[in-house]
Amino acid sequence: MHTLICGSIAYDTIMVFKDHFKNHILPEKIHILNVAFLVPDMRREFGGCSGNIAYNLQMIGGKPLIMATVGDDYQPYASRLQDLQLAQNHVRQVNGTFTAQAFITTDLADNQITAFHPGAMNFSHQNHVADAKDVNLGIVAPDGRDGMMQHAREFHEAGIPFVFDPGQGLPMFTGEELLDFVHKADYVAVNDYEGQLLCERTGRSLEALAKSVKGLIVTWGAEGSVIYANGQQVEVPSVKPEKLVDPTGCGDAYRAGLLYGITHDMDWRSTGQLGSLLGALKISQRGGQNHRFTRDEIDQRYFEIFGSRIL
Template identity: 65%
Template sequence: MSALICGSFAYDNIMVFQDRFKNHILPDQVHILNVSFLVPEMRRQFGGCAGNIAYNLKLLGGSPLPMATVGSDFGDYAEWLDKHGIPQNHIKKIDSEFTGQAFITTDLDDNQITAFHPGAMQHAHANKVADANGVKVGIVAPDGRDAMLQHAEQFAEAGIPFVFDPGQGMPMFNGEELAHFVDLATYVTLNDYEWQLLRDRTGLSENQVAERVEALVVTRGGEGSDIYAGNEHHQIPSVKPEAVNDPTGCGDAYRAGLLYGFEQDLDWPTTGRIASLMGSIKISHHGTQNHSFTPEEFKEQFQKAFGYTY
């Protein structure tokens, strides 16, 4: 049985400006802004929420089944997925579009200027949850707006438990729409900032959200995470990473840990700790899919971190 991962695939183009933006942007002239930054360093990496979650779930020994739309330039990414045994049955290519692209320029103060081209993501609603067989659990991760709305409804109609993970897609939805997602979902997972936004937009309290779903999961970075399931509150500790190199994709790694716990029917404390350790491993590496381990190696790290195994 697989985890159907509805979300984006994207190329992350990361550039480093060897100076500070503030030295080249005149505050009193921003209405006629015209600047160019020389970026001698650039790296192109595989990303997108569906791609990242699928990669991490596969590392754990899970069964990811990504569902997404990609562009005519997806060839390199497709080879990467093949290399790691991640199926592409439900990845649809739109020849007239590019795969989603993020262009991120970082300066020496770690300020960032990002442009995102959604490309083929805008067609993600062409994929249907009902087209996938043998699905045990699903996730609606950031994707095209229509796709997120429709896939949530399709999961609910099919009776497939699923995670609602709005992430950076949160600004696309108003309070009524977000409340509808919560009503449809089996689980809701957000970071602490996204959780505040959802509360502000829907007017729903922590208890009201927790009553509507089987579990509400709120991640808090280095402070760990909280899982509200039924009448229980599980405080999940963070795991000290070997190094803090790149937080990008840590949320996706965490969510892969949740999906693995659902696939294996593990309890909430163990599922949360698997997710927490996944985030710790990811943050130690640059890029979202540059870390690697075997399931056996992960279990050894889990034993070392928490004093028991699963």
């Protein structure tokens, strides 16, 4: 059986401005802002929530299926997925569009100016959950608004349990729509900021929202994560990484651990620990898909830290 990962495929173009934005932006002229930054360093990373989650889930022995929409510029990503032996059966190319992409300029103080183009992501509703076979778990990750709503409905109607992971797409939805997602989902995963926004939009506390699902997971970065399940709160500490390089994609790595734990009937503490370990392994490399470990290496690291083996 497979885990169906509905979400974005994207390119991340990251540029480094070797100065500080504040030295080139005049506060009194902010209303007529017109600036240009020389960025001698630039790199392009493979990203998107669906791509990142699938990459990590396969690395630990899961069976991911990517469901996403891409544009005319998809070929480099297609070649990468082929090399990784990640199936592309449910990656739909939308003619006349670009693959979703973020253009990120970072200064020496790690301030960022980001422009995001959704492109083909806006057509994610052209994919249907029913097109994927042998699926026993799914996730609705950040994607086009219509696609996220449709895929949640289709998972629910098909009786396939799924994780609602709104991510940066959360502001697109009203409180009523978010409650509908929660009621349809079996699990909800958010970071601390998203969790607070979810509460504000819905008018419900995390404890109240958790009563509607089997598990509500809130990640806190370096402070670990909290899992609300069965009327209890399971606090999971973060795993100390070998080095801090780039947090991009750490949340997606954690979610891969979450999906693996659910499909293998791991208890919540062990599931959260696996997610934390994957996030720590990822943060030591730039981009969302440049860390590489074998299943045995991950299992050994898990054993060294937690004293048990991954199921």
